[in-house]
Amino acid sequence: MRKENRFFVISDIIMVTMSLYIALLLKYDFMVDTRYIKLFKVSIIPVIVFMIIFNRIFNLYNNMWRYASIEELLSIVYSVSLTNIVFIVYSYILSHMKITQTVFYRFPYTVHVIFWMICIILLGGTRFSYRVSYENKKNREAVSENKIRLLIIGAGDAAAMLIKEIKRSKKLNYDIIGLIDDDEEKLGRLIYGVKVVGTRNNINKFCQENSIGEIIVAMPSAPEEDRKEIFNICKNTKCKLRTFPSISDIIDGKFNMRKIRDVSIEDLLGREEVKLNTENIEKYIKGKNVLVTGGGGSIGSELCRQISKFNPGNLIILDIYENNAYDLQMELNYTCPKLNKEVIIASIRDKNRLDEIFKKFKPDVVFHAAAHKHVPLMEVNPMEAIKNNVIGTFNVLRCCDEFNVKKFVQISTDKAVNPTNIMGATKRFCELMVQAFDKVSKTEFVAVRFGNVLGSNGSVIPLFKKQIAHGGPVTVTHPEINRFFMTIPEAAQLVIQAGAMAHGGEIFVLDMGKPVKIVDLAKDLITLSGFNPGEDIKIEFTGLRPGEKLYEELLMSEVALTSTEHKKIHVEKPMDVDMKFIESSIEDFKEVLKENDKEKIYELMAEKVPTYKRKKN
Numbered sequence: 001m002r003k004e005n006r007f008f009v010i011s012d013i014i015m016v017t018m019s020l021y022i023a024l025l026l027k028y029d030f031m032v033d034t035r036y037i038k039l040f041k042v043s044i045i046p047v048i049v050f051m052i053i054f055n056r057i058f059n060l061y062n063n064m065w066r067y068a069s070i071e072e073l074l075s076i077v078y079s080v081s082l083t084n085i086v087f088i089v090y091s092y093i094l095s096h097m098k099i100t101q102t103v104f105y106r107f108p109y110t111v112h113v114i115f116w117m118i119c120i121i122l123l124g125g126t127r128f129s130y131r132v133s134y135e136n137k138k139n140r141e142a143v144s145e146n147k148i149r150l151l152i153i154g155a156g157d158a159a160a161m162l163i164k165e166i167k168r169s170k171k172l173n174y175d176i177i178g179l180i181d182d183d184e185e186k187l188g189r190l191i192y193g194v195k196v197v198g199t200r201n202n203i204n205k206f207c208q209e210n211s212i213g214e215i216i217v218a219m220p221s222a223p224e225e226d227r228k229e230i231f232n233i234c235k236n237t238k239c240k241l242r243t244f245p246s247i248s249d250i251i252d253g254k255f256n257m258r259k260i261r262d263v264s265i266e267d268l269l270g271r272e273e274v275k276l277n278t279e280n281i282e283k284y285i286k287g288k289n290v291l292v293t294g295g296g297g298s299i300g301s302e303l304c305r306q307i308s309k310f311n312p313g314n315l316i317i318l319d320i321y322e323n324n325a326y327d328l329q330m331e332l333n334y335t336c337p338k339l340n341k342e343v344i345i346a347s348i349r350d351k352n353r354l355d356e357i358f359k360k361f362k363p364d365v366v367f368h369a370a371a372h373k374h375v376p377l378m379e380v381n382p383m384e385a386i387k388n389n390v391i392g393t394f395n396v397l398r399c400c401d402e403f404n405v406k407k408f409v410q411i412s413t414d415k416a417v418n419p420t421n422i423m424g425a426t427k428r429f430c431e432l433m434v435q436a437f438d439k440v441s442k443t444e445f446v447a448v449r450f451g452n453v454l455g456s457n458g459s460v461i462p463l464f465k466k467q468i469a470h471g472g473p474v475t476v477t478h479p480e481i482n483r484f485f486m487t488i489p490e491a492a493q494l495v496i497q498a499g500a501m502a503h504g505g506e507i508f509v510l511d512m513g514k515p516v517k518i519v520d521l522a523k524d525l526i527t528l529s530g531f532n533p534g535e536d537i538k539i540e541f542t543g544l545r546p547g548e549k550l551y552e553e554l555l556m557s558e559v560a561l562t563s564t565e566h567k568k569i570h571v572e573k574p575m576d577v578d579m580k581f582i583e584s585s586i587e588d589f590k591e592v593l594k595e596n597d598k599e600k601i602y603e604l605m606a607e608k609v610p611t612y613k614r615k616k617n
Helices: 003-027 034-057 070-095 109-145 157-168 200-209 224-237 247-251 265-269 278-285 298-308 322-335 351-361 375-380 382-402 422-440 460-469 488-501 518-528 579-595 598-608
Strands: 148-153 174-180 194-198 214-217 240-243 289-293 314-319 341-345 365-368 407-413 444-450 452-454 474-476 485-487 507-510 539-541 561-563 569-572
Touching: 003 034, 003 109, 034 070, 070 109, 148 157, 148 200, 157 174, 174 200, 194 200, 200 224, 214 224, 224 240, 224 265, 224 518, 265 518, 278 488, 289 298, 289 351, 298 314, 298 322, 298 365, 298 488, 314 322, 314 351, 322 341, 351 382, 365 382, 365 488, 375 382, 375 422, 382 407, 382 422, 382 579, 382 598, 407 422, 407 488, 422 444, 422 507, 422 579, 422 598, 444 488, 452 488, 460 474, 460 518, 474 518, 485 488, 488 507, 488 569, 518 539, 579 598
Parallel strands: 148 174, 148 214, 174 194, 214 240, 289 314, 289 365, 314 341, 365 407, 407 444, 444 507, 452 485, 474 539
Antiparallel strands: 507 569, 561 569
């Protein structure tokens, strides 16, 4: 017998005994004649037996009283009534029998009526008190758990796996309210008891009407454009947004809830996954000595991660900043324990040091990512921009030529196009140097130009996150300012792919998609952080900074781009640049650096880069 049933049997014995005795007390105003006390003593056990028998007949020990209703109450009435009838018959028989010369009297009918009422109240009260207690406990548990009302986007295999995991685990604090799917044939159908309640057009209304607290997008195999649109719809619901892991994790059976992550700003931008021609990349990286300058930086470190996948003979990581280089070294020790690598702390400004490195490690391929990149800082420190970006790059180019490097890839920027700041102008001059060196060297020199990278050191995303964490305001320079963005892995992968296509002299231009307004980026990031833009977190416009453009360009307006075998990589027509012009310009830059005159640096840069038009704010 279950614990719950044992409790009610014991409870019924006590309640029946109490009911009969209370009935006698009430009938005789608490002064019960001894003859009825004797009758009580010989009657109580039979009455208890009768009650238990009838209770069993009416399933009073089989019902789940936590769900008791009016039907269960009627069962109690029937059982008590029949017990009382049998009790009356028993009393009548007993009154006509003589046991050890003792004469027993019948209980008055009033006692039976009072007993009947009290018995129903006590037996029913016990059971319904149990139900009330259970409901209160259940409600308390629900309140304490404070389950999150969840909407799942997608009604396929991923959603089924997610629902099953949530229902299986008691630790997952979710109440799944419904599913959303654009396949109208799925509408109204159930997955593990969860109903498909609508399409993407119903998301906002459903979330509002059902007080949804969190949305999980379970569409790992959907096209990136669809996912982007879903994310942008969901962000307006003000619900917490999370997304499912990649489809490969599902195929491999590696899914667990820990892999579900918050939706990021990268998801909202919806950059399509890069598809690489790995065969061409392996041809120039596998087994080769690959040097990455600025290897500890945002782009440089990601280049190292991507290069490590193609089994280089030796990966040489060069950086002036030891902390970043050390962090990358520790990471690669863990993720790629068999990778041959060297971490070197050195400056590209030091030609003698570079000569030692190239002589010792004999790199076959060089990716040049070392540069000063912050526009406002370089605008007030133009000498450093020249020393590092121009003179430093010239040193690396010379080493590549002198030590017979097979391929050199320069990391350039959209700010090199019609530059309005000293940083962009130095990067444009680097592009000119790359094309000039390619004409006189056996090394294949190329440059790859792209825009802003999400999450890179000093980019707006980390800045906005810090400002949001401090309660705002989020600062944007201008309401109309926009930029091209791509993710760090996407940029690094396309740079490596462009290197595989290079024959020398090209300036590759990466497809950055559509420009994004910085203020929209700020609003999205505030929303994803769980706040209302303009209300919880203010946005302030601070004005354009020195040398900053309102709109960025990716290509020279007078030069046409040619498509390549990769749809995201284009190539700009080479400029006619003379090596003598480069060498004389380097000497001119060195001379003007000695004078330490900012205005002369700006004037000289305008002379060397005709497209440079200094913007004074």
